[in-house]
Amino acid sequence: MATVTQTEGRPSAAALSQxxxxxxxxxxxxxxxxxxxxxxxxxxxxxxxxxxxxGENGAGKSTLMSILYGFYKADAGDILIGGTKTDIPDxxxxxxxxxxxxxxxxxxxxxxxxxENVVLGAEEGAFLRxxxxxxxxxxxxxxxxxxxxxxxxxxxEDLGVGxxxxxxxxxxxxxxxxxxxxxxxTGVLTPSEADHLFRILRGLRDEGKTIILITHKLRExxxxxxxxxxxxxxxMTATVKxxxxxxxxxxxxxxxxxxxxxxxxxxxxxxxxxxxxxxxxVTDENGVERLRSINLEVRAGEILGVAGVAxxxxxxxxxxxxxxxxxxxxxxxxxxxLQLSGPxxxxxxxxxxxxxxxxxxxxxxxxxxxxxxxxxxxxxxQDRPDYTNGALMNQHALRTDxxxxxxxxxxxxxxxWLHAKSFSGGNQQKIVLAREIERNPDLLLxxxxxRGVDIGAIEFIHQRLIELRDAGKAILLxxxxxxxxxxxxxxxxVIFDGRIMGERTPDQTDETELGMMMAGMDGKAR
Amino acid sequence: MDYATLIxxxxxxxxxxxxxxxxxxxxxxxxxAGIFDIGLEGKMLxxxxxxxxxxxxxxxxxxxxxxxxxxxxxxxxxxxxxxITFKGNQLISGVAINFLASGLTVLVGxxxxxxxGRTPSLTGPSRFQEITLPFADALxxxxxxxxxxxxxxxxxxxxxYVGLLAVPVTWYILFRTRFGLRLRAVxxxxxxxxxxxxxxxxxxxxxxxxxxxxxxxxxxxxxxxxSAGFVKEMSAGRGFIALxxxxxxxxxxxxxxxxxxxxxxxxxxxxxxxxLEILGVTLPTQFMQALPYILTVVILAGFVGKAIPPRxxxxxxxxxR
Numbered sequence: 037m038a039t040v041t042q043t044e045g046r047p048s049a050a051a052l053s054q055x056x057x058x059x060x061x062x063x064x065x066x067x068x069x070x071x072x073x074x075x076x077x078x079x080x081x082x083x084x085x086x087x088x089x090x091g092e093n094g095a096g097k098s099t100l101m102s103i104l105y106g107f108y109k110a111d112a113g114d115i116l117i118g119g120t121k122t123d124i125p126d127x128x129x130x131x132x133x134x135x136x137x138x139x140x141x142x143x144x145x146x147x148x149x150x151x152e153n154v155v156l157g158a159e160e161g162a163f164l165r166x167x168x169x170x171x172x173x174x175x176x177x178x179x180x181x182x183x184x185x186x187x188x189x190x191x192x193e194d195l196g197v198g199x200x201x202x203x204x205x206x207x208x209x210x211x212x213x214x215x216x217x218x219x220x221x222t223g224v225l226t227p228s229e230a231d232h233l234f235r236i237l238r239g240l241r242d243e244g245k246t247i248i249l250i251t252h253k254l255r256e257x258x259x260x261x262x263x264x265x266x267x268x269x270x271x272m273t274a275t276v277k278x279x280x281x282x283x284x285x286x287x288x289x290x291x292x293x294x295x296x297x298x299x300x301x302x303x304x305x306x307x308x309x310x311x312x313x314x315x316x317x318v319t320d321e322n323g324v325e326r327l328r329s330i331n332l333e334v335r336a337g338e339i340l341g342v343a344g345v346a347x348x349x350x351x352x353x354x355x356x357x358x359x360x361x362x363x364x365x366x367x368x369x370x371x372x373x374l375q376l377s378g379p380x381x382x383x384x385x386x387x388x389x390x391x392x393x394x395x396x397x398x399x400x401x402x403x404x405x406x407x408x409x410x411x412x413x414x415x416x417x418q419d420r421p422d423y424t425n426g427a428l429m430n431q432h433a434l435r436t437d438x439x440x441x442x443x444x445x446x447x448x449x450x451x452x453w454l455h456a457k458s459f460s461g462g463n464q465q466k467i468v469l470a471r472e473i474e475r476n477p478d479l480l481l482x483x484x485x486x487r488g489v490d491i492g493a494i495e496f497i498h499q500r501l502i503e504l505r506d507a508g509k510a511i512l513l514x515x516x517x518x519x520x521x522x523x524x525x526x527x528x529x530v531i532f533d534g535r536i537m538g539e540r541t542p543d544q545t546d547e548t549e550l551g552m553m554m555a556g557m558d559g560k561a562r
Numbered sequence: 563m564d565y566a567t568l569i570x571x572x573x574x575x576x577x578x579x580x581x582x583x584x585x586x587x588x589x590x591x592x593x594x595a596g597i598f599d600i601g602l603e604g605k606m607l608x609x610x611x612x613x614x615x616x617x618x619x620x621x622x623x624x625x626x627x628x629x630x631x632x633x634x635x636x637x638x639x640x641x642x643x644x645x646i647t648f649k650g651n652q653l654i655s656g657v658a659i660n661f662l663a664s665g666l667t668v669l670v671g672x673x674x675x676x677x678x679g680r681t682p683s684l685t686g687p688s689r690f691q692e693i694t695l696p697f698a699d700a701l702x703x704x705x706x707x708x709x710x711x712x713x714x715x716x717x718x719x720x721x722x723y724v725g726l727l728a729v730p731v732t733w734y735i736l737f738r739t740r741f742g743l744r745l746r747a748v749x750x751x752x753x754x755x756x757x758x759x760x761x762x763x764x765x766x767x768x769x770x771x772x773x774x775x776x777x778x779x780x781x782x783x784x785x786x787x788x789s790a791g792f793v794k795e796m797s798a799g800r801g802f803i804a805l806x807x808x809x810x811x812x813x814x815x816x817x818x819x820x821x822x823x824x825x826x827x828x829x830x831x832x833x834x835x836x837x838l839e840i841l842g843v844t845l846p847t848q849f850m851q852a853l854p855y856i857l858t859v860v861i862l863a864g865f866v867g868k869a870i871p872p873r874x875x876x877x878x879x880x881x882x883r
Binding site: 130146147148156161165 | 738755
């Protein structure tokens with residue numbers, strides 16, 4: 037039981053329940069197949085505080101919160117709400133327990149009004165009119181109290197993301213949530229919208245609500261939270277008072293001191309500039325700027341590593357260069373400008389220009405899983421003369437070529453008739469890599485080359501990338517794994533919120549500094 | 563065309579629009595909840611057969627109606643099982659139901675009645691009787707209004723009036739009740755419904771069963787109201803026409819009424835005028851009778867404005883992070 041601090045002298049039952057933590061998790065574990073997403077997690081979230089949970093992508097933050105909101109069932113462990121052990125099998129139970137959740141991807145009905153979204157699932161009775169009237173009154177009150185102004189009759193699809201997020205918060209408050217969980221709430225917001233959100237959150241806290249803020253941005257944690265818990269690789273590594281910690285300490289706890297993967301390599305022999313990117317900008321369909329004036333250069337015979345927490349623009353960078361997303365700005369390859377919009381900006385034109393692309397998500401962009409290995413090794417190059425026979429596909433050439441590639445890249449099993457989905461992650465990646473590297477590109481774009489790949493294959497893939505570099509090719513590497521960035525890069529550019537925060541060479545910097553830059557803090561300021 | 567002809571034309575428009583209207587509203591409930599249903603046709607056909615068969619055997623049209631509705635509901639439950647519980651492909655399930663109904667009705671019909679897949683002709687209480695609305699006879703002599711009331715509005719079977727009443731009722735349920743709000747939400751974003759603590763599965767099953775009920779009424783009307791007995795393939799593509807009407811109506815109940823009346827009018831025109839001379843060109847019978855189908859193609863090809871279907875339509879709901 038919690039110690040009674042504020043109410044010393046009169047420890048009534050009410051005071052006791054008042055000071056019991058809003059949420060306590062004891063020994064929560066959750067595995068998806070062989071992946072342990074949460075390992076024996078225990079945490080106490082005090083009532084009336086803003087509690088930050090910070091960690092890299094894939095650290096298990098979202099899984100933990102999904103368990104708390106009844107989306108997943110934990111394999112082991114207990115959830116205590118206000119000191120009482122509570123079972124949360126579904127969202128309904130979470131709502132009853134007073135938990136409200138603002139998902140990273142909003143759960144709103146686009147063509148409904150704000151009012152309709154707020155009452156959905158929490159209607160007063162079988163008929164809508166009284167529910168809508170009540171919600172309208174409540175919305176007016178909440179708007180006054182917490183600066184949560186939203187036009188109740190506006191359609192969601194006509195609102196900006198900041199407004200949509202307010203609707204999500206209003207939904208939770210309408211359901212009388214005492215505990216509000218926000219998953220990466222500022223990912224889609226402009227800085228001023230984010231400031232406004234934090235004002236709202238502080239107001240809610242001062243009213244006695246408990247807020248859990250999940251983020252990977254250190255600055256937000258330092259600005260707005262009272263306590264902070266750090267997650268790393270499915271484990272809760274520490275819980276500290278925000279006032280008693282520093283960004284540097286948090287960055288260390290978040291990234292951890294991992295054993296570096298060593299790759300034997302000689303110093304790079306950079307040649308002429310192959311890729312030059314100037315003032316590159318991308319705005320997504322919601323009007324949010326994903327890339328804000330990116331400038332960088334990659335020379336022949338060097339690897340430029342782009343480090344960053346996923347979702348900060350590195351995917352968009354690869355997609356623009358790979359001919360998937362349109363952008364504005366200037367990009368030149370060996371001095372020749374590339375089209376960034378229009379029909380000449382597609383993947384085929386990029387390949388003809390000499391760019392090969394190993395995409396971040398091989399299942400979505402790199403392979404067609406239901407097609408055979410030999411079909412997959414032809415994609416993107418299926419119209420090259422050596423794969424065609426007039427208007428027909430030269431299947432024999434494709435298969436022979438695939439067999440050679442499988443042997444050279446040690447793809448197992450070396451059977452070109454197997455469907456892409458029947459290979460392991462590492463072998464799938466080798467198929468993509470073989471396809472892209474063996475065309476002898478001037479520039480290789482490679483995203484998360486070893487995501488979901490076993491140790492042996494990681495080494496092999498790293499070795500191949502170094503060989504390609506030594507053959508005088510330019511490589512742009514995007515990875516969220518700092519180890520990999522350190523092991524492969526000759527120069528490291530850190531991307532945060534669509535901007536390059538700075539460039540370092542691996543021997544000038546360390547993981548702590550990069551971790552801080554990745555979290556939006558200026559590394560030099562420490 | 564004289565006034566008497568026009569009145570007759572409108573009268574038969576209303577009759578012919580009724581099965582379309584039931585089917586269209588059935589599809590509206592299902593698709594608004596995110597479940598595509600191209601099995602309207604099959605459900606209608608099965609209901610038509612079992613209504614006629616039960617009515618023929620018992621001599622009571624109400625038992626016929628019950629049997630037909632039960633048949634349609636079973637097929638609807640099957641569609642629900644395939645597309646909601648087992649997350650199967652909704653189009654394929656619908657196609658399967660159409661084939662099942664098409665074969666089953668003829669096979670069972672032949673086994674039971676030995677009339678080549680027909681049911682015996684229905685007479686008297688084994689068929690829905692025409693209802694004369696109050697004062698119809700008294701008002702008939704009044705010019706213009708009289709025939710409109712006495713012939714067009716009065717003198718239909720109960721199901722025609724139920725169909726007309728179903729339009730405002732559907733509108734009210736959809737836009738003024740909690741169930742309607744949730745139903746529309748689940749067709750747009752089931753994730754929002756799920757996280758709001760409402761069961762997606764239960765909502766979608768309700769919608770599919772309402773769809774089954776309405777298809778049952780459509781089928782029963784076909785064989786025991788519009789005609790006097792079941793004949794092979796008597797739904798004649800009306801389920802598909804109803805789907806076209808649904809798209810034309812942009813998934814809205816009042817528009818659905820207008821769309822169905824339009825299709826009914828075209829069918830009535832085809833029946834009334836075996837050939838029509840326009841500007842010296844004689845349109846053949848076949849063309850006249852093909853009118854509703856031609857309009858269907860035109861609508862489905864997207865010539866009539868842009869219709870935005872429910873956004874989560876056709877997709878099974880799976881929880882994600």
